[in-house]
Every structure is written in C-alpha cells, then in structure tokens.
Amino acid sequence: MTTQTLTAPASCVVVTAQMLETAAQLARDSYRPLWTGNSGEQSTGEAVARHLDATITLLDKDGWTRTWSWPTPTDNTLPATDDETSVREMVRTLLDYIREEDSATARGPQRPALSALTHIGGTEHGDPDTRDIAQDVLDLLTQALTDNDGARFTAWSERHTRTHADITALLAAASRFARTYGPGAPAAG
Secondary structure (H helix, E strand, O other), X not given: OOOOOOOOOOOOOOOOHHHHHHHHHHHHOXXXXXXXXXXXXXXXXXXXXXXXXXXXXXXXXHOEOOOOOOOOOOOOOOOOOOOOOOHHHHHHHHHHHHHHHHHHHHOOOOEOHHHHHHHHOOOOOOOHHHHHHHHHHHHHHHHHHHOOOOOOHHHHXXXXXXXXXXXXXHHHHHHHHHHHHOOOOOOOO
16 A cells, blocks of 8 residues: 655745846835824835735635635535424424534635635725735735736636645735845845
8 A cells, every 4th residue: 555645735835036127126115104094104124924824724714715616516404394293393393403513614715815715804804904015915916926017816817727835825925025125124234
C-alpha cells in the first residue's frame, strides 16, 4: 500500500516589490485619500492589514469558492401534516429538520473572497471602513498585477481560472502593502 501526499496547487500570482510600488503610485494618484473610509476617519495600515489577515484565516477555515452557487433543491422538505399528526410528532419532525439544516451549514459555508472580506467587517478584526479600504487596496494591487487601471479585485477573483492560492496570495500582498504604505507604517530609512 502506498501513501500519497496531496498538496494544494501553488498560486500563479507573483507579487514583486515593483508591483507593490506601482500600486503605491496608483494610490498617490488617486482622486481620494486611500486610507480614509466612509466614516470620514483614517484607518491605519495595521488595522487594514489585520482585516486582510483575518479574511485569509476565514477563507482557510470555511473554504473559498469562486462565486456563489444557488443551492440545489433537495428532497429534505418537511412532510405535510394532517389532522392525525400529533403535536409531539410535528415537533420531533421540525427539530430533526432544523438539525439537518444546521449540520449542512456547519459542514462548510464556502465563501467568495468579497463575502469573506465583508464578513470580517462585522467582527473584532475589522469594520466597514477597513473593509472598504482593504477592497480599494486589493483593487490597486489587481491593477498593478494586470497592468490595467480598470481592473477590479472582485472581477479578478471570480475568473474561472482562479484558485484559493491565488486569492490568498493577493490578500497577503494587500496585507503587506497596508503595513508598508499605510498610515502608521515605519518610515523608510
């Protein structure tokens, strides 16, 4: 009997210092301040990086999917009741149904990248400002990566050829960018 080791495919995303510098220049040329959210307050690069890091952790835990898929119909429906069904039978059937639905959800709600980014915006790791700034940073990096100023992270992340490794590579690059170029970053010497 042989043992086979499975490894995740490597990312085809190559993040270079030049790519990060290109994204920084795009941020400097932007028509609005990158690090100020819709609240009107500035977020630190570290706060945005923590949001991005937590997004990677969430995608690693729950799983990543390229796009949302509509649930397929199942035959897991509640049976009709009649006048002969006891309350006890109805409650037992209802509880069994709820348990089955709950366990199906617990098996892994794979998320698209944008959904994970949004989810973290409502946790202790982020807020709506860090979510929006993180998405703007991801857009800048996508533009630098593709050399196309119209490129957006969401559309890029949903391309048919994307992998979990590609998504987490760009999220990690965005975290690095935020720590390097965001407010509160150590001054370059």
